[in-house]
Amino acid sequence: xxxxxxxxxxxxxxxxxxxxxxxxxxxxxxxxxxxxxxxxxxxxxxxxxxxxxxxxxxxxxxxxxxxxxxxxxxxxxxxxxxxxxxxxxxxxxxxxxxxxxxxxxxxxxxxxxxxxxxxxxxxxxxxxxxxxxxxxxxxxxxxxxxxxxxxxxxxxxxxxxxxxxxxxxxxxxxxxxxxxxxxxxxxxxxxxxxxxxxxxxxxxxxxxxxxxxxxxxxxxxxxxxxxxxxxxxxxxxxxxxxxxxxxxxxxxxxxxxxxxxxxxxxxxxxxxxxxxxxxxxxxxxxxxxxxxxxxxxxxxxxxxxxxxxxxxxxxxxxxxxxxxxxxxxxxxxx
Amino acid sequence: xxxxxxxxxxxxxxxxxxxxxxxxxxxxxxxxxxxxxxxxxxxxxxxxxxxxxxxxxxxxxxxxxxxxxxxxxxxxxxxxxxxxxxxxxxxxxxxxxxxxxxxxxxxxxxxxxxxxxxxxxxxxxxxxxxxxxxxxxxxxxxxxxxxxxxxxxxxxxxxxxxxxxxxxxxxxxxxxxxxxxxxxxxxxxxxxxxxxxxxxxxxxxxxxxxxxxxxxxxxxxxxxxxxxxxxxxxxxxxxxxxxxxxxxxxxxxxxxxxxxxxxxxxxxxxxxxxxxxxxxxxxxxxxxxxxxxxxxxxxxxxxxxxxxxxxxxxxxxxxxxxxxxxxxxxxxxx
Numbered sequence: 001x002x003x004x005x006x007x008x009x010x011x012x013x014x015x016x017x018x019x020x021x022x023x024x025x026x027x028x029x030x031x032x033x034x035x036x037x038x039x040x041x042x043x044x045x046x047x048x049x050x051x052x053x054x055x056x057x058x059x060x061x062x063x064x065x066x067x068x069x070x071x072x073x074x075x076x077x078x079x080x081x082x083x084x085x086x087x088x089x090x091x092x093x094x095x096x097x098x099x100x101x102x103x104x105x106x107x108x109x110x111x112x113x114x115x116x117x118x119x120x121x122x123x124x125x126x127x128x129x130x131x132x133x134x135x136x137x138x139x140x141x142x143x144x145x146x147x148x149x150x151x152x153x154x155x156x157x158x159x160x161x162x163x164x165x166x167x168x169x170x171x172x173x174x175x176x177x178x179x180x181x182x183x184x185x186x187x188x189x190x191x192x193x194x195x196x197x198x199x200x201x202x203x204x205x206x207x208x209x210x211x212x213x214x215x216x217x218x219x220x221x222x223x224x225x226x227x228x229x230x231x232x233x234x235x236x237x238x239x240x241x242x243x244x245x246x247x248x249x250x251x252x253x254x255x256x257x258x259x260x261x262x263x264x265x266x267x268x269x270x271x272x273x274x275x276x277x278x279x280x281x282x283x284x285x286x287x288x289x290x291x292x293x294x295x296x297x298x299x300x301x302x303x304x305x306x307x308x309x310x311x312x313x314x315x316x317x318x319x320x321x322x323x324x325x326x327x328x329x330x331x332x333x334x
Numbered sequence: 335x336x337x338x339x340x341x342x343x344x345x346x347x348x349x350x351x352x353x354x355x356x357x358x359x360x361x362x363x364x365x366x367x368x369x370x371x372x373x374x375x376x377x378x379x380x381x382x383x384x385x386x387x388x389x390x391x392x393x394x395x396x397x398x399x400x401x402x403x404x405x406x407x408x409x410x411x412x413x414x415x416x417x418x419x420x421x422x423x424x425x426x427x428x429x430x431x432x433x434x435x436x437x438x439x440x441x442x443x444x445x446x447x448x449x450x451x452x453x454x455x456x457x458x459x460x461x462x463x464x465x466x467x468x469x470x471x472x473x474x475x476x477x478x479x480x481x482x483x484x485x486x487x488x489x490x491x492x493x494x495x496x497x498x499x500x501x502x503x504x505x506x507x508x509x510x511x512x513x514x515x516x517x518x519x520x521x522x523x524x525x526x527x528x529x530x531x532x533x534x535x536x537x538x539x540x541x542x543x544x545x546x547x548x549x550x551x552x553x554x555x556x557x558x559x560x561x562x563x564x565x566x567x568x569x570x571x572x573x574x575x576x577x578x579x580x581x582x583x584x585x586x587x588x589x590x591x592x593x594x595x596x597x598x599x600x601x602x603x604x605x606x607x608x609x610x611x612x613x614x615x616x617x618x619x620x621x622x623x624x625x626x627x628x629x630x631x632x633x634x635x636x637x638x639x640x641x642x643x644x645x646x647x648x649x650x651x652x653x654x655x656x657x658x659x660x661x662x663x664x665x666x667x668x
Contacts, residue, residue: 064542141584185544198588208398209588210519210545216585221577221603228606230584237585243555250475250564251550251571252586254532254543269555272562 032178034328035171041326044319045175048282052258053182059280063183067257069213069249069270070176072190072197074263074304075286076205078167080295081158082117083303085192086128088151092135100134109134121302125191125266129236132193133217137234141195141219144232148199162333165204170332172261172286176205184259189213189249191241191266195232213248215240241266246273258282268309271318283318285309290324293334366512368662369505375660378653379509382616386592387516393614395592397517403547403583403604404510405596406524406531408638409620410539412501413597414629415492416451417637419526420462422485426469434468443468455636459525459600463570466527467551471568475529475553478566483533496667499538504666505655506620509595510539518593523547523583525575525600529566547582549574575600580607592616602643605652617652619643624658627668 036042052061073079093103093112103109108127111119120127136144157167176186188197188207194214201207216237219230240248246269249257260267260274263286275281287306288297298306313320323330370376386395407413427437427446437443442461445453454461470478491501510520522531522541528548535541550571553564574582580603583591593616594601594608601619609615621640622631632640647654657664 064536067544194585194588202398210401210586212588219581219584221580221607223606226610228580228603228610230580246555246562246564247553250553251528252544254528254546269562272557273555276560276562 032181033171033174035174037326037328039326041319041321045178045282045284048259048280049179049182051280061258061279065255065258066179066182066184067187067253067255068179068184068259069187069189069245069253069257069261069274070172071262071264071267071270072188072192072201072214074288075261075267076168076172076176076188077164078157078294079263079304080288080297080301081303083128083192084164084167085132085196086120086303087155087164088148088196089128089131089135091151091155092147093131096135117302125239125241129215129239132215133234133236136193136195137217137232140229140231142229144195145199148196152200160331165200166333167331168204169286169327170329170334171327173205173332175261176207179259180206185211187211187213187249187253187257189240189245189260189270191215191239191244193217194240213240213245213252215244243269245270249273260284261286262309263288264304264306265309266304268312271309271312271316275316275318283313283316284321285313285318286321287323289322290327290330292324293330294323296324366515367505367508369508371660371662373660375653375655379512379616379618382593382614383513383516385614395614399589399592400513400516400518401521401587401589401591402513402518402593403521403523403579403587403591403595403608404506405598405601405604406522406526406535406548408597408622409595409601410502410506410510410522411498412491412628413638414622414631414635415637417462417526418498418501419466419530420454420637421489421498422482422530423462423465423469425485425489426481427465430469451636459573459575463549463573466549467568467570470527470529471551471566474563474565476563478529479533482530486534494665499534500667501665502538503620503661504663504668505661506595507539507666510541513593514540519545521545521547521583521587521591523574523579523594523604525549525573525578527551528574547574547579547586549578577603579604583607594618595620596643597622598638598640599643600638602646605643605646605650609650609652617647617650618655619647619652620655621657623656624661624664626658627664628657630658 033042051057051059054060070076073083090112093109097103097113104113108120108123108131152165157164160167179186186207188201192214194212194216197212197214198209201212218233218235218237220233222229222231257274259282260271261284262271271283275283288295367376385391385393388394404410407417424446427443431437431447438447442454442457442465486499491498494501513520520541522535526548528546528550531546531548532543535546552567552569552571554567556563556565591608594605595618596605597620605617609617622629
């Protein structure tokens with residue numbers, strides 16, 4: 001009986017060992033970044049993650065400090081032929097125009113109603129925020145959440161004829177998952193409206209609302225029929241772009257990221273803030289080089305202009321993703 | 335051999351069953367809230383948690399929506415004879431007074447230098463924020479972090495002669511741990527300065543910096559000798575008190591809490607926002623009734639005034655903690 005017990009134990013042990021071994025093998029064989037072509041770009045990511053997550057490494061970073069911040073427009077999802085939120089704004093301006101006759105002669109509203117994209121882009125981030133305040137205010141936060149969700153359910157991108165939430169970058173989705181699997185906490189830090197993103201980013205990127213930093217308008221607390229609401233006011237509260245990004249990061253997260261991902265000059269200060277204060281840090285710029293599968297644009301673009309940050313990437317040894325060369329595919333549906 | 339295999343299996347199964355059973359027993363026997371006396375107050379907490387965490391329950395709330403917000407001053411740590419941050423401010427004002435001769439004749443600075451607590455309290459939250467701006471600005475965020483940490487290491491409370499970070503409420507620490515063990519994400523939402531809290535709340539409460547909402551001053555991004563810093567400006571950015579609490583919650587967290595914990599009129603709107611929009615929700619007010627072990631104060635207090643919120647608690651069926659009756663001990667060291 002004793003011998004048989006031993007045999008039972010042995011079989012059990014071998015079975016256990018085998019399952020551990022096959023588990024390791026499966027993990028080793030499954031590439032966590034399958035949509036990234038092998039090469040220096042991909043290696044820079046996996047090398048960084050290995051350095052900061054290896055306990056024996058001098059560069060080890062404890063999990064609670066593994067903060068990674070991602071721009072949204074042009075970094076996680078499409079931003080051409082215009083910011084998605086701008087497409088939303090155009091629809092809202094057109095819908096609200098009959099109630100606001102003055103808009104026909106006032107910029108940036110006139111540009112929207114005339115379909116004059118040049119004039120609209122020229123109004124810049126500030127013009128965009130004016131449009132946001134005018135079209136995003138005058139309702140409760142819950143009502144706005146519903147307006148955004150309803151719009152996203154029906155709106156289609158002009159080029160791909162798909163919902164915008166499908167026009168997200170598959171390699172970046174894999175990167176988000178890979179970082180989280182390695183103990184990182186992933187945040188969005190976007191010039192886009194914080195309340196425009198929150199209704200859909202959790203389902204789309206696995207990033208919960210409390211890990212979203214963005215531009216915002218002011219709100220007012222009110223009791224309505226005994227129920228508390230937050231009413232959205234036509235007044236800009238914060239613009240989370242350029243120097244606003246490190247400010248927003250400090251305010252919302254309260255510690256410095258160790259990795260930051262962007263694609264335009266609006267991300268320059270976030271990348272500086274993240275990478276230039278010492279320690280092993282990681283900065284990455286998505287360079288849109290693929291006119292065939294997506295769009296090719298950089299220094300001259302009205303949306304997602306990448307000029308100073310491209311020069312800074314070379315100077316600071318940030319990784320620059322060449323979409324055409326580095327990505328096996330761009331969108332999940334391809 | 336077949337019989338013996340069966341017997342081995344049986345022994346293994348019984349062993350497994352036994353360990354599961356003893357595990358349950360150990361869990362059932364260990365009270366997660368040992369510093370709370372048994373009674374209606376404690377039961378209201380455990381009943382709520384059971385309702386929202388039981389999958390079969392109609393009131394089940396998925397873990398990602400189990401957001402709980404806690405005021406800090408008077409709810410998690412002491413706020414008498416004055417807010418701890420005010421004690422910090424007094425020290426800073428005294429240290430900086432020689433460089434600011436005008437303060438001797440200008441309120442609220444005069445009150446600080448004269449030691450006139452009545453005049454100081456009369457200047458209210460606004461006066462406090464003026465003092466904050468004047469004493470908390472003019473340095474980088476990293477420098478301020480160090481100033482706060484150094485001060486907390488040496489400062490002692492006048493009554494207990496202990497570091498302020500020991501003057502935290504043991505029953506509330508247990509409550510934080512209990513909620514987190516039940517899948518809740520715990521946040522601080524305080525009128526106190528967000529950057530005054532972040533250096534120490536993770537070690538003290540287990541709440542990471544990114545789960546802290548508080549009052550703030552504006553910062554400016556600068557490059558200094560090639561290193562990015564955020565410079566603190568003497569300009570108020572946000573006051574996270576009263577109606578500011580739901581606004582701050584919405585901005586930082588982006589979803590409505592299902593449980594909120596406070597102790598003063600400054601928490602009224604947070605409790606309304608949390609509990610009055612439908613669903614099974616939980617509101618709790620810590621009522622300071624124990625003059626012997628701590629302090630007894632409510633409707634007439636200069637700090638942590640509890641008046642309207644106490645009436646609202648009765649009207650809205652929020653739990654009111656009677657510290658003297660409900661808490662076995664107040665501080666961890668007792």
